[in-house]
């Protein structure tokens with residue numbers, strides 16, 4: 001279940017309004033959600049994952065309305081890394097990553113295959129040495145990598161990530177994006193670093209004040225478009241763009 005269709009989506013909260021008349025995302029696409037702080041990227045992810053209810057409109061997964069999917073079906077269809085994550089109990093790193101397997105459990109408890117999959121992700125996210133440590137005793141970037149491992153452990157056809165590289169150093173950022181790019185899954189990610197996104201995403205959805213301003217492939221990005229999105233001076237530089245703020 002991996003094709004996503006959105007029609008006539010509208011949501012409002014206080015002064016903020018989001019509207020998205022139409023959007024289709026195909027299986028395997030690598031989609032970056034971009035735009036200024038507060039433009040609605042996290043809100044859209046929350047709507048697409050059922051954490052917020054739209055005022056009108058519909059979100060479908062392979063033709064099935066989101067509201068027709070029960071929680072188990074949702075957890076097998078998509079995973080979500082929210083912008084902020086907290087845990088109320090003192091779980092270890094391995095326990096947190098194991099939780100990603102929950103929706104796919106074949107019996108009432110984890111099996112060796114679940115443990116093997118979890119340990120592979122610990123290695124992939126460079127947190128194997130922290131396996132027995134309490135999640136609450138990790139650094140911010142280490143916690144982020146644990147949460148990423150938990151999301152990837154869900155092995156869903158669609159992965160939503162809200163600023164996955166927040167708190168990650170440059171090496172772990174590059175490794176994480178390279179891995180996401182190689183996944184067969186649809187990956188939908190809010191991200192601020194355009195030059196980083198250019199390397200690892202194919203399709204770019206730019207939002208401004210709750211509206212979809214542009215839906216572009218990588219080769220279609222121009223300084224003029226980025227200037228319109230971010231209200232800064234933009235020039236092409238090498239493989240990417242450089243940004244300038246004029247003095248006031």
Ligand SMILES: Nc1ncnc2c1ncn2[C@@H]1O[C@H](COP(=O)(O)OP(=O)(O)OP(=O)(O)O)[C@@H](O)[C@H]1O
Pocket residue numbers: 013014016035036037038039040041042043044083190
């Ligand atoms: N829990 C909330 N309650 C009320 N308003 C909220 C809440 N969360 C976000 N907003 C508002 O909704 C609007 C959209 O916020 P959203 O978090 O979707 O932006 P964003 O594009 O993800 O921003 P950022 O790049 O800063 O993460 C903003 O005006 C924000 O102030």
